[in-house]
Amino acid sequence: MRRRTRVLLIAILVLLFVAFILPFLIPLDSSGTDPRVFADVAGRFIDVDGVSTYIVEKGDPAAPAVIFLHGLYGSTWVWRNNLDAIAEAGYHVIAFDRPGAGLSAKPADFNYAHANNADFTAHLMDALNIDTAVIVGHSAGGNVLAHFALRHPDRVARLIIVDGAILGASGPPPFVGGIVGFPPITRWARIGTRLGLTEASVRSTVASFHADPAFLTDIDFAGYWRAFQTPDWDMGLIGLTRDSAGNKLSEAQVAEIEARTLLLWGEADQWTSLDNGRLLALTLVNSEIITYPNTGHQPMEEAAADFNEDVIAFLNAN
Secondary structure: HHHHHHHHHHHOOOOOOHHHHHEEEEEEEEOOOHHHHHOOOOEEEEEOEEEEEEEEEEOOOOOOOOEEEEEOOHHHHHHHHHHHHHHHOOOOOEEEOOOOOOOOOOOOOOOOHHHHHHHHHHHHHHHHOOOOEEEEEEEEHHHHHHHHHHHHHHHEEEEEEEOOOOOOOOOOHHHHHHHHOHHHHHHHHHHHHHEEEEEEEEHHHHHOOOOOHOOOOOOOHHHHHHHHOOOOOHHHHHHHHHHHOOOOHHHHHHHHOOOOOOEEEOOOOOOOOHHHHHHHHHOOOOOEEEOOOOOOOOOOOOHHHHHHHHHHHHHHOO
């Protein structure tokens, strides 16, 4: 009996060591590549709420503003085929890398909840002296857009939702965030994320965003991959899970959004299905939807010319 008790105690101590001490003995390289190395000619870094934030800004600052919010794995890069055309149509366009993504900083103590991302967007507008704007949100950025429209309705001119992960979108159960936020679990999560998200696995995921995976060229992927080469790139992804408890909005909440809204959707989207888009169009009382055949989750990339034409027509409409 004493032997069994001793073995059990040893086993418990080993488990405690593995769970709570071992992860801090495994080194994590926080150096990475300076994000400034990857900055585009039109890109720059500004401070918003103490976070180094990467933005790409084009067009006349006095023109009506259009702000672009990317989704998961996204950054300003996903709008590379759109910003020039919309700026040339007479608009002041601003795309930015949300905290934890792209070339922006990825602090461990930032609140990555979508509601806080919405407030962060308002603070970025303050920093750029923008009162109101058309907000464009893709995928998870669409859910940030929805939170923004509910929390800052007076700052919304119009809304454009691109394959938005809003209604029908799944996420981790609320208790998961509390677990991931426990420091030893956070550390293990960082180790696991770095081991699991290899260049090959990220490329496979990004390719699946498109109806034709071959659409993604080496140059296209390089723009996505640059975020994963920056310091502490994993912390942003883990923070999204840790702080996700209040992200999901109900249909009743979404129905409270009154701003005029355009929905743009890829008919072959495997990540946020067209059925979700149609449900969203029915829920938003002041909305219309345009769909793109043979197009997946990224119509701004796969159907850029049609996408730009539809966005500009919506912006110009009375």
